Amino acid sequence: MTIAAENINKKPITVRHSNLKRCDDSIYRSVCPVCKEGILLVRRDNNTGKITNKDRCLSCGQAFIYEDLPAKAKEAVK
Numbered sequence: 001m002t003i004a005a006e007n008i009n010k011k012p013i014t015v016r017h018s019n020l021k022r023c024d025d026s027i028y029r030s031v032c033p034v035c036k037e038g039i040l041l042v043r044r045d046n047n048t049g050k051i052t053n054k055d056r057c058l059s060c061g062q063a064f065i066y067e068d069l070p071a072k073a074k075e076a077v078k
């Protein structure tokens, strides 16, 4: 996959992770709603390993903020 990153300087878009189209069978990977080709992996904090609410499309570079992540344990992402 070539990294075009045409949206890398655009403002983050707030989305609900639960509303995104899943990619493969992963509960976290989603298809980028902007370019429809890139993948959003869901990021983890390098220090704590916890899921963060910020993500970036691997293809178009669009930044996203998840309003429903990190989920609390009992509201785990389906």
Ligand SMILES: [Zn+2]
Pocket: 032, 033, 034, 035, 036, 037, 038, 039, 057, 058, 059, 060, 061, 062
């Ligand atoms: Zn994208």
